[in-house]
Amino acid sequence: MALSLKETFYISHGSPMLAIHDSIEIRNVLKSWKNIYPQTPSAILIISAHWDTRVPSVNIVERNDTIHDFYGFPKPFYQIKYPAPGAPQLARKVRDLLQKSGFNAVEEDRRRGLDHGAWVPLMLMYPEASIPVCQLSVQSHKDGSHHYNMGKALSSLKDEGILIIGSGSAVHNLRELVRDGSSGKAPQLKKAHPSPEHFFPLHVAIGAAGGNPTAKVVHSNIEMGCLSYSSYQFNEVPGSCSP
Numbered sequence: 001m002a003l004s005l006k007e008t009f010y011i012s013h014g015s016p017m018l019a020i021h022d023s024i025e026i027r028n029v030l031k032s033w034k035n036i037y038p039q040t041p042s043a044i045l046i047i048s049a050h051w052d053t054r055v056p057s058v059n060i061v062e063r064n065d066t067i068h069d070f071y072g073f074p075k076p077f078y079q080i081k082y083p084a085p086g087a088p089q090l091a092r093k094v095r096d097l098l099q100k101s102g103f104n105a106v107e108e109d110r111r112r113g114l115d116h117g118a119w120v121p122l123m124l125m126y127p128e129a130s131i132p133v134c135q136l137s138v139q140s141h142k143d144g145s146h147h148y149n150m151g152k153a154l155s156s157l158k159d160e161g162i163l164i165i166g167s168g169s170a171v172h173n174l175r176e177l178v179r180d181g182s183s184g185k186a187p188q189l190k191k192a193h194p195s196p197e198h199f200f201p202l203h204v205a206i207g208a209a210g211g212n213p214t215a216k217v218v219h220s221n222i223e224m225g226c227l228s229y230s231s232y233q234f235n236e237v238p239g240s241c242s243p
Contacts, residue, residue, distance in 0.1 A: 003039060003161040006236055008151075009218070010166040010205040011121050012229045016070045019080055019120045026229040029219045030124035036218060036233075042161035043087045043132040045094060045154065047205070048117030049168040049198040051137040055105040056150060058094050059135045061086035065113030082119035087132035090162060094136060094154060101153035117167045136204075140197040147200040151207025155236075164208045166201030169228055202232075209234035 011030070018024050029036070050069055051057070066081045095106045114122070118135050139146065157164060206213060213234040220230040 003042065005039060005041065005158040005161060005163060007037070008158070008164045008166070008205045008209045008213075008234045009037075010168070010202045010232045010234070011218075012169045012231050013117050013121050013167050014169055014223070014227045014229050016073060016077060016116050016120060019077065019116075019123065024223070024229070025221050026219050026231065027124060029231075030121055033125040037163075039163075041131060041163035043090045043134065044122070044126075044163045044165060045087075045090060045134050045136060045157060046114075046118045046122070046165045046167055047136045047138060047201040048115055049138060049201055050115040050117040051112070051135060052140045052197050053107065053137040054141075055107055055139065056098055056103055057107040057109055057137040058091040059086065059109045059112040059114075060088045060091045061110065061113065062088065064119075064133055064135075066119055067113050067115045069115045080119075080123070082114060082123045082129050084114065084119075084122065084126075084129045085132040087134040090132065090134045090157075093157065094134065097153050097156070098150065101149065103150065103153065121165075121167055138197050138200045138204075140200065142200075144196075144200065144203045147203035148207040151204035152210075153207075154204075155208050155210040158208070158210075164205060166203075166205035168198035168201040205232075206234055210236040212237055 012026070014024065018027055021027065062085070064084045064086050066083065068078045091108070095108065098106045112135070114133060114135055118133065122133065154164065213236050216233040218231040218233050222228045
């Protein structure tokens, strides 16, 4: 019988430097992930800000390639591999659940692996790369309700032992990086998110939690003035109903 999970998560992955730089606070949090979340999921569904498509899309692969979708970083970054198994059965289940919930157009990508919004946090959380991973895209031209409803449609996956993670950044404005800054952008939403793709994985995670979930801060800090690593755990309240 599959492990039934109750939690979903939103992880702020910040800069690709997270992959190797111990000075980034959340790195040690993710490396000790089993202290936060001791269960071993049967598979992982991750919604990354770095896969932005016209309609919801899932990757259907047997083995995930590591996509180095960033530029100007030291050569070792491009040699990092996170060869997690794909989760084609999960991908098809995601497609079916979305379509049953009114997302009529759901595309399948049979070549795409994991972008850095997925593999950077996962390589710290599950370094063995042994848990199957499926990635789901965001649609930055849509709104928060669209993404909340995507998550809501997928909530039942938790009953099958699927860990659902949204990966973005709670504040993400690379045009206003300040080397020695640590203050945030609240309540300036447009400054915090000039484009919404790093925010929408949060909506998916909340929707997937089910009902009216409680929220718990897993970690919180801001670096360089406008890169927030704030990350959250969402738990469904027993007996609550989704709106």
